[in-house]
Amino acid sequence: MPLRAKVASSVSRTAAALSRAAGRGDGSVIGGWIGLKIDPDLLAHLSAGRAIALVSGTNGKTTTTRLTTAAVGVLGRVATNSFGANMPTGHTSALAKAGSTPYAVLEVDEHYLAQVLEATEPHVVALLNLSRDQLDRAKEVAMMAQLWRAALVRHPDVRVVANADDPMVVWAATPPADPAQGHIPPKVTWFSAGQRWHDDSWVCPECGATIQRSGEQWWCTGCPLRRPEPQWTVEDDGVLDPTGAWHKIQLQLPGKVNLGNAATALAVAAEFGVRPVDAVSRLGSVTSVAGRYAQVDRDGRNIRLLLAKNPASWLEAFDMADEAPTLLSINARDPDGLDTSWLFDVDFAPLRGRQVLITGDRAYDLAVRLDVNGVPFQHVRSFDEAVRSVPPGRLEVIANYTAFQDIRAELDRVN
Amino acid sequence: MSTESLRIVWIYPDLLSTYGDRGNALILARRAQLRGMPVEVLEVRSDQRLPATADIYLIGGGEDGPQALGAQRLIADGGLHRAVAQGSVVFGVCAGYQLLGTSFYAKGAQYAGLELLDIASDRGPTRAVGELAGEVDARLGIPYLTGFENHGGRTHLGPGVSPLARVTAGIGNDGMTEGAWRGKLLGTYSHGPALARNPALADLLLRWATGAHQLPALDDTWAERLRSERRAAVAAARA
Numbered sequence: 259m260p261l262r263a264k265v266a267s268s269v270s271r272t273a274a275a276l277s278r279a280a281g282r283g284d285g286s287v288i289g290g291w292i293g294l295k296i297d298p299d300l301l302a303h304l305s306a307g308r309a310i311a312l313v314s315g316t317n318g319k320t321t322t323t324r325l326t327t328a329a330v331g332v333l334g335r336v337a338t339n340s341f342g343a344n345m346p347t348g349h350t351s352a353l354a355k356a357g358s359t360p361y362a363v364l365e366v367d368e369h370y371l372a373q374v375l376e377a378t379e380p381h382v383v384a385l386l387n388l389s390r391d392q393l394d395r396a397k398e399v400a401m402m403a404q405l406w407r408a409a410l411v412r413h414p415d416v417r418v419v420a421n422a423d424d425p426m427v428v429w430a431a432t433p434p435a436d437p438a439q440g441h442i443p444p445k446v447t448w449f450s451a452g453q454r455w456h457d458d459s460w461v462c463p464e465c466g467a468t469i470q471r472s473g474e475q476w477w478c479t480g481c482p483l484r485r486p487e488p489q490w491t492v493e494d495d496g497v498l499d500p501t502g503a504w505h506k507i508q509l510q511l512p513g514k515v516n517l518g519n520a521a522t523a524l525a526v527a528a529e530f531g532v533r534p535v536d537a538v539s540r541l542g543s544v545t546s547v548a549g550r551y552a553q554v555d556r557d558g559r560n561i562r563l564l565l566a567k568n569p570a571s572w573l574e575a576f577d578m579a580d581e582a583p584t585l586l587s588i589n590a591r592d593p594d595g596l597d598t599s600w601l602f603d604v605d606f607a608p609l610r611g612r613q614v615l616i617t618g619d620r621a622y623d624l625a626v627r628l629d630v631n632g633v634p635f636q637h638v639r640s641f642d643e644a645v646r647s648v649p650p651g652r653l654e655v656i657a658n659y660t661a662f663q664d665i666r667a668e669l670d671r672v673n
Numbered sequence: 674m675s676t677e678s679l680r681i682v683w684i685y686p687d688l689l690s691t692y693g694d695r696g697n698a699l700i701l702a703r704r705a706q707l708r709g710m711p712v713e714v715l716e717v718r719s720d721q722r723l724p725a726t727a728d729i730y731l732i733g734g735g736e737d738g739p740q741a742l743g744a745q746r747l748i749a750d751g752g753l754h755r756a757v758a759q760g761s762v763v764f765g766v767c768a769g770y771q772l773l774g775t776s777f778y779a780k781g782a783q784y785a786g787l788e789l790l791d792i793a794s795d796r797g798p799t800r801a802v803g804e805l806a807g808e809v810d811a812r813l814g815i816p817y818l819t820g821f822e823n824h825g826g827r828t829h830l831g832p833g834v835s836p837l838a839r840v841t842a843g844i845g846n847d848g849m850t851e852g853a854w855r856g857k858l859l860g861t862y863s864h865g866p867a868l869a870r871n872p873a874l875a876d877l878l879l880r881w882a883t884g885a886h887q888l889p890a891l892d893d894t895w896a897e898r899l900r901s902e903r904r905a906a907v908a909a910a911r912a
Contacts (some may be wrong), residue, residue, distance in 0.1 A: 468718070596802075597823065599821060600865075602699065602869065622902050623869075627869070630869070
C-alpha cells in the first residue's frame with residue numbers, strides 16, 4: 259500500500275475509535291470520511307489483494323451481507339461493514355478497521371454500486387431487488403436499473419449473482435453484448451428468493467410492454483425478456499443448490515424472506531468456492547443484524563424489532579410478525595425520506611385482529627392510513643407507553659429507519 | 674350517478690402509480706361506503722379499454738416514460754373524452770394532472786395531452802420537492818390544500834380553467850398558483866394520496882359525482898390532526 263494510503267488508513271481507524279469512545283456513534287462513517295479526505299483512492303488501495311463480494315438492492319442487503327459474511331467465513335477472515343454503513347465512507351472504514359483479510363463482503367447502497375464496483379474490483383456482485391423507496395430523493399426504479407446495467411457493462415469480468423424473480427434486476431444484470439465495444443455480457447448465476455411486491459415491475463424496462471405473471475413465472479408480452487431459470491431456489495425450509503442437492507436451513511431470523519436471503523448468501527459464497535454443506539450451519543449463528551430481529555425482555559414483554567422501510571419490506575414484515583400486539587412507528591426525517599405517501603402502497607389488513615399501537619413523528623399519517631384500511635389502533639406518545647399498553651408476552655415492533663433507531667436507543671442500542 | 678352503485682375507475686395503475694396513488698381510490702370508496710353508498714372500484718390497466726360510464730376517474734403520478742405512454746393510450750382509447758362529455762368527474766394528480774392538458778414535457782420532448790383542461794406544462798428550472806400548501810378557490814367551498822409535491826414541471830393555465838389554489842408553500846404550477854379545475858375536472862400537483870390530507874376535497878369529488886349538495890359529516894379527527902400538524906410544520910419551516 260502506498261505511504262499516503264497507509265497514513266490515511268491509520269488515521270481512519272483512529273478517528274473511528276475516537277468516535278466510538280466519545281459515544282458519538284459506532285464510528286463506521288467518520289473514520290472512512292477522514293481517510294478518504296487524505297487519500298481519495300483509499301478504498302481502492304484497501305480493496306487490493308482481497309477477494310470481494312458486493313451486495314446491493316433495495317431490501318435485505320444488510321441481512322444478506324451478514325449471512326454471506328458468515329458463509330464465506332468458512333474460508334478465512336472476512337472484512338465487512340456490519341453496521342449498515344453502506345456508502346464508500348463506510349466501506350473504507352470497514353476495510354481499514356479489519357486490517358488485512360483475504361475476503362470482504364460489503365453491503366452497498368444501490369445508488370453507489372457503480373462507484374464501488376470501480377473502486378473495489380469485486381469478484382462477485384449480488385443484486386437482490388429494486389423497488390420504490392424514498393422517491394422524494396432517490397432515483398426512480400427504472401432509472402436505478404439503468405444505472406446498474408451501465409455499470410455492469412463496464413465490468414464484464416465480475417460474476418453476478420442476481421434475483422430471477424425481479425424483472426428490473428434481470429434486465430439490469432443482462433446488458434446487451436456489443437463485441438465491437440468489447441462489451442461481453444456478465445456471467446450470471448440466478449437465484450429465486452420469492453417476491454411479494456410486484457408493483458414496480460408491470461412495465462418492461464426493455465420495451466415498455468406489459469409484464470405478465472403466472473405463479474412464479476413472468477414474461478414480457480412485447481420482447482424476449484422473461485424469468486431466467488434459477489440455479490438456486492428456496493424449497494420448503496431449505497435451499498436447492500445447482501447440483502439439485504437440498505440443504506435444510508435453520509435460521510434464527512424469521513420469515514420466508516430470510517430463507518431467500520440465505521439462498522443468496524450460499525450462492526455468493528459458492529462463487530468463492532464455499533460448499534453449501536459447509537456453510538449452512540454458520541448461517542444459523544446469525545441472530546440479529548444491527549438491531550433487526552433483536553429480542554429484548556422488558557417488564558414481562560418480549561419485544562422484537564422489525565425494520566421496514568418501504569412498501570416491499572412492510573409486506574415482508576407482516577409475514578414475519580407473530581399474531582401478537584404490534585407497535586408501528588413512522589418517522590419522515592431525512593434518512594427515511596420526507597414523503598409518507600408510500601403508506602398507501604402498503605395494505606395493513608394483515609394486522610386486523612391484532613392489538614395495534616402507533617407512534618412516531620408521523621403517527622397521524624399512519625392513523626389516517628389505518629382508518630381508511632379499517633384497522634383499529636391506539637395512538638401512544640412514547641415507547642414506554644406502548645410497552646405499558648400491552649399485556650405480558652410478545653410485542654412486535656415494526657418501524658421505519660429513524661423510528662427504528664429511536665426505539666433501539668430506548669433499548670440500549672441492542673444489536 | 675350512472676348506475677345503482679358509485680363507479681370509480683383508477684386509470685392505468687400499471688403506468689401511473691408511483692407513490693401511494695391507490696390511496697385516492699381507497700379514500701373515495703371508504704367515504705362513500707361510510708355514507709351507505711354502494712361503491713365499485715375498477716382498476717383499468719393500460720392494455721384494457723377504458724369504460725366510459727363510470728362516475729369518477731382517477732389518474733395518478735408516474736415517471737416520464739409511463740406518462741407519455743399513458744397519454745398516448747388514453748388519446749387512442751377515447752373513453753375518457755366520452756366520459757367527460759357525459760359529465761363524469763376526473764381527478765388528476767401530478768403526471769396525471771399534466772396529461773389532462775394540451776401538452777407536457779417528458780424525456781426532453783413535448784407530448785400532446787388529452788386537451789381536457791386548458792393547461793400546458795413544460796420544465797421548470799428546478800425540481801419541486803417538498804410540502805405544498807395553498808388557499809383553495811373560494812367557489813369550491815373547501816378549506817386550505819395541504820400535500821407533498823415532487824415534480825419537475827411548470828404548468829401554465831389558459832383562460833378555460835381556474836387555479837385550484839393560491840400557493841402559500843411550495844411551487845405547485847409556478848410558485849403562485851397550484852392545480853386547476855373546470856366543471857367537474859380537477860388536477861393538482863399534491864401527489865400520491867392527495868385526498869388523505871384533504872378529506873373535503875374527496876367529498877367535493879363525491880358531491881360532483883352524486884349531485885348531492887351536502888353529504889353526512891364523517892369523523893375526520895385523524896385527518897384534521899394531520900392537517901394541523903402539517904400546517905404547523907410548514908409554518909415552522911418558514912419561520
